[in-house]
Amino acid sequence: MNRFFRRCSVLKFILLAGFIWFLVFTILISSNEESKLKIDELKSKRLSPKIRIKNQPSFNDFDDDFAEIPRKLQKNITSHIKIDHTIIREDDYIYLVPELREDILNYHKRLNLVNPGHMGKPVILPPVIPLDIQEKINKSYEIFAINEFVSSLIPLDRELPDIRPKYCHQVNYSNNLPVTSVIMVFHNEPFSQIMRSVFAVFKRTPKNLLGEILLVDDCSTRDYLKKPLEDYIGKYPKIKLVRSPTRVGLIKARMIGCVNAQGPALVFMDAHIEVTPGWIQPLLDPLAKNPNASTIPVLDALDPHTIEYRYNDNPETYMDHLGFEWNLIYKWKNIPEWEKKRMNNPCEPIRTPTMIGAFFVIMKEFFEMLGMYDPEYEIWGAENLELSFKVWMCGGELYQIPCSHAAHMFRKKHPYTYPKGGGEVRRNTDRLSEVWLDEYQRFYHRATNFQNRNFGDVTEQKKLRQNLRCKSFKWYIENIYPDVSYPSNVQDPSPQQEKVAS
Numbered sequence: 371m372n373r374f375f376r377r378c379s380v381l382k383f384i385l386l387a388g389f390i391w392f393l394v395f396t397i398l399i400s401s402n403e404e405s406k407l408k409i410d411e412l413k414s415k416r417l418s419p420k421i422r423i424k425n426q427p428s429f430n431d432f433d434d435d436f437a438e439i440p441r442k443l444q445k446n447i448t449s450h451i452k453i454d455h456t457i458i459r460e461d462d463y464i465y466l467v468p469e470l471r472e473d474i475l476n477y478h479k480r481l482n483l484v485n486p487g488h489m490g491k492p493v494i495l496p497p498v499i500p501l502d503i504q505e506k507i508n509k510s511y512e513i514f515a516i517n518e519f520v521s522s523l524i525p526l527d528r529e530l531p532d533i534r535p536k537y538c539h540q541v542n543y544s545n546n547l548p549v550t551s552v553i554m555v556f557h558n559e560p561f562s563q564i565m566r567s568v569f570a571v572f573k574r575t576p577k578n579l580l581g582e583i584l585l586v587d588d589c590s591t592r593d594y595l596k597k598p599l600e601d602y603i604g605k606y607p608k609i610k611l612v613r614s615p616t617r618v619g620l621i622k623a624r625m626i627g628c629v630n631a632q633g634p635a636l637v638f639m640d641a642h643i644e645v646t647p648g649w650i651q652p653l654l655d656p657l658a659k660n661p662n663a664s665t666i667p668v669l670d671a672l673d674p675h676t677i678e679y680r681y682n683d684n685p686e687t688y689m690d691h692l693g694f695e696w697n698l699i700y701k702w703k704n705i706p707e708w709e710k711k712r713m714n715n716p717c718e719p720i721r722t723p724t725m726i727g728a729f730f731v732i733m734k735e736f737f738e739m740l741g742m743y744d745p746e747y748e749i750w751g752a753e754n755l756e757l758s759f760k761v762w763m764c765g766g767e768l769y770q771i772p773c774s775h776a777a778h779m780f781r782k783k784h785p786y787t788y789p790k791g792g793g794e795v796r797r798n799t800d801r802l803s804e805v806w807l808d809e810y811q812r813f814y815h816r817a818t819n820f821q822n823r824n825f826g827d828v829t830e831q832k833k834l835r836q837n838l839r840c841k842s843f844k845w846y847i848e849n850i851y852p853d854v855s856y857p858s859n860v861q862d863p864s865p866q867q868e869k870v871a872s
């Protein structure tokens with residue numbers, strides 16, 4: 371009898387276990403189906419049939435690549451490449467030097483190139499190019515909107531000039547700089563570009579300051595970003611890879627990065643950026659002094675055709691800072707006179723009203739305290755302004771650092787069509803305005819013809835602002851961004867508009 375019962379319970383157990391397995395399996399399959407559906411849905415929405423073209427490139431479409439190129443680089447600037455550069459102490463900057471593949475060396479020979487891209491110089495191809503190579507170049511533009519073929523010819527850890535102003539070499543930074551997690555989000559970007567961003571960090575970050583490089587894959591579909599990437603970065607224990615199983619966009623992918631990062635400092639940078647010698651210490655120094663500070667470097671540009679590192683080293687014009695216009699899109703601005711007066715020398719951190727989206731540094735704890743980003747923001751846009759307002763209004767400071775330089779790839783075109791026809795950016799700025807602009811919202815409404823657009827629920831964000839006891843937008847405008855420009859027909863935007871920042 372006893373044995374019978376035991377058998378019975380064994381049978382029950384087997385049946386139950388089987389059932390649970392079946393349940394788990396079904397749930398797994400259906401959730402997978404669901405995520406597939408979402409991606410398909412997104413894909414099908416992305417291009418309306420009218421503009422669907424053959425070989426439609428898949429870009430890092432949440433990104434700011436179509437954003438404005440800094441004004442200092444819009445002018446017809448020729449680059450001045452200096453030869454001298456900081457000597458890298460080997461014991462401080464340890465990384466495995468990436469080797470040039472046999473086929474790459476072969477292209478160098480065929481195209482008569484010697485150390486292409488060295489010191490940030492443009493790669494100039496001969497006037498006559500063999501047909502098979504021309505085809506590769508054409509394909510590069512088709513797929514990536516940059517000359518990825520040329521990019522792949524340049525060593526992944528190429529040398530770059532030290533373009534810091536002279537004064538920067540004499541600055542003593544805190545010897546208590548925080549260890550950093552560098553977070554790079556990518557979606558279907560070229561291998562050479564991602565890895566050159568990674569190696570620039572490796573090569574120019576003292577090993578005691580670099581905790582990890584966290585690559586966040588926002589659901590890339592290209593094969594070279596799957597196992598080949600894993601095999602490649604397997605040699606580098608400091609590189610970690612997190613993959614999002616569904617496409618979540620830059621904003622959420624960065625939050626995934628933050629959650630997975632060790633910190634205590636976080637560097638968020640696009641996966642198409644090259645940092646130059648001495649980049650990190652001046653960015654971390656203000657954070658060592660005030661953990662509620664956030665910093666951005668001076669942003670130079672990578673040329674999409676020649677992969678040249680382009681910069682402006684004229685001390686009169688090489689700095690711009692960032693503001694915004696009333697449609698809540700950011701705008702490069704001249705540094706106001708009072709800010710120049712406040713500084714003791716031209717290389718001090720400059721207070722900037724807003725930050726660039728491509729690159730910033732913040733303490734993990736502060737970023738989390740600010741609620742990271744509004745998680746309802748979609749695709750791209752407004753998140754850099756949101757974080758800027760939060761930093762300034764909720765107890766922090768935001769600085770642009772003249773002694774830190776990095777170049778961002780500004781692509782020539784942005785072929786991406788937003789699933790909602792661009793409505794995403796507007797929806798984001800609608801939310802931004804509703805939560806943070808207070809009585810200044812009327813300028814935004816006027817600038818964007820706001821008439822009851824639906825931007826979803828912002829209760830949580832308003833609650834966060836209240837809980838953090840953030841300052842008013844009036845305070846922000848008067849103290850941080852008094853040089854904001856108002857529409858010409860506005861007589862009296864704010865009674866104290868004339869007040870100059872303290």
Ligand SMILES: [Mn+2]
Pocket residue numbers: 433434435640642728778779
């Ligand atoms: Mn970018």
